[in-house]
Amino acid sequence: MEKILLIDDDEGLLHFLSRFFLRKGFDVTALANARTAIDAISRENFDLVMLDYKMPELNGLDALDEIKKIDAKTPVILMTAYGTTDLTIEAMKRGAYDYLVKPFDQMDLTRIVGEALAVNRQMKDVVGFPVADPPPPSFSKTKGTLQIIGNSRKMQEIYKLIGQIAEKDVSIFITGESGTGKELVAKAIYHHSRRKEKPFIAVNCAAIPEALFESELFGHERGAFTGAERTVIGKMERCDRGTLFLDEITEMSLPLQAKLLRAIQEKEIERVGGSGTISVDVRILAATNKDIEKEVEAGRFRQDLYWRLKVISLHIPPLRERAQDIPLLVDYFLDRFCTEYNLAQCFIKDSALKKLSAYSWPGNVRELENCVRRAVLLSAGNVIAEKDLMIPEAEEEKRLSDLSREQLLNRLREKLENIVPDILRLSDQDIHANIIELVEETLIHAALRECGDNQVQAAKMLGISRNTLRHRLKKQQDRQTE
Ligand SMILES: Nc1ncnc2c1ncn2[C@@H]1O[C@H](COP(=O)(O)OP(=O)(O)OP(=O)(O)O)[C@@H](O)[C@H]1O
Ligand SMILES: [Mg+2]
Incomplete structure (x- = not known):
């Protein structure tokens, strides 16, 4: 159950908010005094703090500072009756997640709280991964609430790469088919980076309508366009000193790509309808399940932006x-x-x-x-x-035993093509002989296993004479004892 801490000296509002969140199934703590609340935060973990700006003793901004000192990650939403832009900016600079201007309607409240809790989960679900090279036998016990699982060589290479790059403060471009774990890897990089105490915000570029995207990323000033009733802080600004995960980045329009590139290069952004620039320091992790090189070639993705983003690229195999x-x-x-x-x-x-x-x-x-x-x-x-x-049934029919000879051969070829580059890296001389020996050894052992170590039957299965089989086995033994 997610825990919300409400801090407000207005008993009426405190009561209303408590009931509102209790009905939604949250665990609610309501306190009228900021000092008591700060004590509570130093004892307990909350998932969200809703903080009134104007309170006797300690004002909201100072309380915010103290809260952030104790717990930098828990999102804090500032509630204020004085919705000046200056105050908002100051609150955001000091690490507030967002603000609500009293009296607020339930829709705004629900939306902002929902977003803040989602961000909180993203940041607190620590993703662990086994340490590669050498992988400890009980690696799945690595700490973390989520795990990257798999000990195939391809995954081990990924762990190694994450280990090497997480702490380097560079952009990373993650590719891989849908469902391969790109977001999980992005989170793992964040949790092992030097920015792990700062925000991590994920933006799904495919899910945001084009017309809203710029404002989503860079924010907008009140009155910037019809319907812009409040100043909105964009994801990049909110992510200052943190990590921004741009998922499905190829879905971003070309004009927006240009603006993103500028923001990355200049390390500053401009809110829509704003008159000045705001400096931001954001590490970008980008991901796509498309063939990015093709998108660049086809002119759908800016090459300069791609180069900027793929200081390191990381491919997750299917x-x-x-x-x-x-x-x-x-x-x-x-x-x-x-x-x-x-x-x-x-x-x-x-x-x-x-x-x-x-x-x-x-x-x-x-x-x-x-x-x-x-x-x-x-x-x-x-x-x-x-x-x-x-x-799916159709797939089941394609199970190994039912594949035609040609399908099987194609599959084998595909697999070989996959591993040949590794083999070539492995040895620099006698590659041909080494590989043939490796294949032969594998075949002979598989056949022997199939035939319960009966050499006559195994030889028959392989279409070689028993003598040849024995000869090869002997050669292998000799090699091993060398
Ligand atoms: N190696 C892994 N170990 C454990 N869980 C994994 C692994 N890879 C993926 N998952 C899980 O599979 C699901 C899909 O992963 P994720 O969302 O990271 O994929 P994705 O590559 O971002 O997919 P898409 O392109 O569709 O957004 C998640 O629930 C994730 O936790
Ligand atoms: Mg994803």
């Missing part, structure tokens, strides 16, 4: 290219959902796990997560069987 991560992810989601739904620990049958591992997951980790969530909710008892998994 789940089908790291299927060995599936069992770990399934375990992790089982754990999480059983706890979330207050169920006894669930287990998954081997056959069901096999089915999950063979599926191609076009919606990547998000699709797997939803599939496990459904299975946890639908399975009778605490064992998940094949029938509890809802994987």
Whole structure:
């Protein structure tokens, strides 16, 4: 249950707000005295603070300073009857999340509180990831409320990269198909950066109507356009000294891209309808699931902006290219959902796990997560069987055993193409011989396993003579003892 702290010496308003939030299911603490409230904040964690500006003893701005000293992350909404722009700017500079001018209507209240709580969750859901190189065996125990899971080599490279770049104060461009974990990685970077005590704000560029976007990003002055009744602080300004995550950045219009580039280069912004510039210091993390190079080529994304943003680029591979991560992810989601739904620990049958591992997951980790969530909710008892998994039938037909020879070969080729660059990096001499040996060794061991170590049968399966098989095995042993 999220905890809201209300601070106001006006008993009437305090009562109204308490009831309003209690009815919405929040845990509410209402205090009439700022000093008592500051004591409460030093003892307890709140998710949101609503602070009156004008109080006896301590005014809102000074109270804000003290609150921010104790807890820099919890969003504070200042309530004021004196809605001057100067006061607003001062409050924002000192780290208030937003302000409400009394008397406020319930719509504004609900919207601003909703946003502030979302930002609070983004900042406080710490994302942990295993330390790469070497990965400790029990890495999923890494601290954090959320985890990046997976120990495939591709993921280990990502952990390593996050570790290397998180603390460097540069822009990062994250690419990857939908559902691969771009936002999760962005949060992990933030939580491991030097800006971790400052705001993290995520903006989904695809979700904001073009007409509102500029104001959303840079803010607007009161009266800047019809309907602009109050001064609004934009995301960039609100994020000063923090990290701004621009998700689906390719959805941004070209004119806005130009303004963003300017803001990044000049480190200053201008509110819509404003007369001066405001300096901002924001680290930008950008993400897209589109082929960004193609977008640039097609003239839909400014090349200069792209260059600015991709000081470092980070690509998250689709789940089908790291299927060995599936069992770990399934375990992790089982754990999480059983706890979330207050169920006894669930287990998954081997056959069901096999089915999950063979599926191609076009919606990547998000699709797997939803599939496990459904299975946890639908399975009778605490064992998940094949029938509890809802994987599209059409896909099921494509399971490995049913693939045609040609499809299988194509799949194999695809996989090889994926790993060849790594192999080439691995060795600099005798590449051809080394790879052939590696393939042969893998084949022979797989065949032996299939045939319960019966060499005659394994040789038959591989289409080689028993002598050849023994010869190769001996050679391998010799190599190992070298
Ligand atoms: N490696 C991972 N370990 C654990 N959870 C993951 C992992 N990757 C993704 N997830 C989970 O999958 C879901 C989707 O991840 P996220 O929102 O980060 O993807 P995305 O790449 O931003 O997708 P989109 O392009 O659709 O916005 C989230 O619930 C996230 O927590
Ligand atoms: Mg996303």
